Amino acid sequence: MHPINRRDFGIAVVAAMLLPVGAARAEDSAVPLAVHIDNFVFEPAQLTVKVGQTVTWTNRDDIPHTVVCAGKFRSKTMDTDGTFSFTFTAPGDYKYFCSLHPHMTGVVKVE
Amino acid sequence: MSDHDHHGDGVSRRKVLECMTWAGTGVLWTITGGVPRSLGIVDQALAAEPAGMTFLQISDSHVGFDKPANPNAIGTLEEAINKINAMPKKPSFMIHTGDITHLSKVKEFDDADRIISQAKLDVHYVPGEHDIIDEEVKLYKERYGRGTKGGGWYSFDAGGVHFVGLVNVANLKGGGLGSLGDDQLEWLEDDLKGKSKSTPVVLFAHIPLWTVYPQWGWGTEDGARALEYVKGFGSVTVLNGHIHQVMQKVEGNVTFHTARSTAFPQPAPGTAPSPGPMKVEDAKLRSLLGVASINFKQGNERLAIIDTPLQG
Numbered sequence: 001m002h003p004i005n006r007r008d009f010g011i012a013v014v015a016a017m018l019l020p021v022g023a024a025r026a027e028d029s030a031v032p033l034a035v036h037i038d039n040f041v042f043e044p045a046q047l048t049v050k051v052g053q054t055v056t057w058t059n060r061d062d063i064p065h066t067v068v069c070a071g072k073f074r075s076k077t078m079d080t081d082g083t084f085s086f087t088f089t090a091p092g093d094y095k096y097f098c099s100l101h102p103h104m105t106g107v108v109k110v111e
Numbered sequence: 112m113s114d115h116d117h118h119g120d121g122v123s124r125r126k127v128l129e130c131m132t133w134a135g136t137g138v139l140w141t142i143t144g145g146v147p148r149s150l151g152i153v154d155q156a157l158a159a160e161p162a163g164m165t166f167l168q169i170s171d172s173h174v175g176f177d178k179p180a181n182p183n184a185i186g187t188l189e190e191a192i193n194k195i196n197a198m199p200k201k202p203s204f205m206i207h208t209g210d211i212t213h214l215s216k217v218k219e220f221d222d223a224d225r226i227i228s229q230a231k232l233d234v235h236y237v238p239g240e241h242d243i244i245d246e247e248v249k250l251y252k253e254r255y256g257r258g259t260k261g262g263g264w265y266s267f268d269a270g271g272v273h274f275v276g277l278v279n280v281a282n283l284k285g286g287g288l289g290s291l292g293d294d295q296l297e298w299l300e301d302d303l304k305g306k307s308k309s310t311p312v313v314l315f316a317h318i319p320l321w322t323v324y325p326q327w328g329w330g331t332e333d334g335a336r337a338l339e340y341v342k343g344f345g346s347v348t349v350l351n352g353h354i355h356q357v358m359q360k361v362e363g364n365v366t367f368h369t370a371r372s373t374a375f376p377q378p379a380p381g382t383a384p385s386p387g388p389m390k391v392e393d394a395k396l397r398s399l400l401g402v403a404s405i406n407f408k409q410g411n412e413r414l415a416i417i418d419t420p421l422q423g
Contacts, residue, residue: 039385040327062178062388064214064244070285077244079214080178097285100240103328105286 042106054087069096163408164270167205170352171372174223175213180388184374191373195230205232208352209239209317239317240280277316279331289318289331300340311346319351324380357418371401397422
């Protein structure tokens with residue numbers, strides 16, 4: 001399988017432990033913290049989260065993708081079903097793209 | 112020439128059968144007098160027995176790819192190499208326009224080497240975006256980057272033609288297309304300086320240097336600058352891969368051509384939700400994969416390009 005999965009599983013566990021903090025506030029419970037890649041598109045392309053929340057990207061294409069936010073974070077290459085998670089610790093707009101297919105872009109707004 | 116002959120109304124049964132046996136190989140190019148021309152599929156090219164220098168283009172072998180669009184990308188690469196080995200006239204050398212591997216893994220590079228070396232030809236590579244995604248971004252350069260500049264660009268001369276291998280898959284910016292970058296463009300301008308304008312020039316790179324379909328990232332944002340530098344030359348041929356299908360256009364003295372993949376087809380621009388691998392019926396797959404052969408004959412004005420499907 002993809003070696004990336006085990007590491008990201010660990011991150012996912014950490015994320016799951018952090019989740020109740022965010023979920024404690026009612027208005028956050030409906031916020032999706034997942035971004036899926038289907039057909040070379042980040043969905044949702046714009047996601048708003050709170051400081052401290054973790055977003056997980058999952059590649060559902062048959063082609064590898066990456067998630068890169070200049071100077072902030074850079075995923076390893078995610079093959080099919082590969083994931084990448086990042087915890088946002090400061091507010092701001094985090095514009096990111098796929099370094100392999102740079103026409104693929106998205107943004108995470110951290111409040 | 113190229114694809115159109117095989118799908119037109121006047122296709123003979125024999126030609127159809129030929130097409131069916133050769134879907135996924137390469138493009139045979141012949142350079143005659145400066146402008147490369149596609150000779151059509153390889154079998155036709157062989158029949159024509161082109162004089163002059165002939166070289167091959169293969170592309171997008173994606174060794175390691177095992178998804179439904181082609182669970183055996185290694186197998187179809189082997190078929191392509193076998194096809195090349197069966198050519199009665201050995202080409203002078205081969206160019207590979209990138210995406211040698213699918214995920215830049217050591218084993219993928221090893222497998223690709225093992226198979227491609229069976230053609231016993233010199234191979235001039237440029238990287239695709241799939242070849243530079245190892246953690247340290249070093250495997251491609253270790254294997255193919257010796258003697259190259261920057262991210263792996265270089266030039267060489269063969270048979271009276273000046274060949275330039277360009278890298279347009281590195282340091283891409285969000286929202287953008289393929290990119291050559293200032294360093295490489297300055298080097299290119301310098302490299303072409305002092306060359307006689309009658310020297311035929313072949314530029315090859317992974318992503319098309321011309322804008323094929325920007326919505327899918329099929330183009331190079333500063334490709335026009337590279338084309339500016341070759342403007343005065345009498346014969347310019349631009350060979351690319353990346354889009355896994357044959358496309359060709361001629362603009363003045365410049366012929367643009369993209370080669371098929373040896374691994375899996377991709378949809379025509381805008382005909383699918385994404386440019387991802389296109390799953391076709393098993394029986395059809397090999398008609399959409401292939402190689403190109405290019406022939407250059409001194410004194411003629413064109414390089415002849417033959418796209419040959421693995422089966423078709």
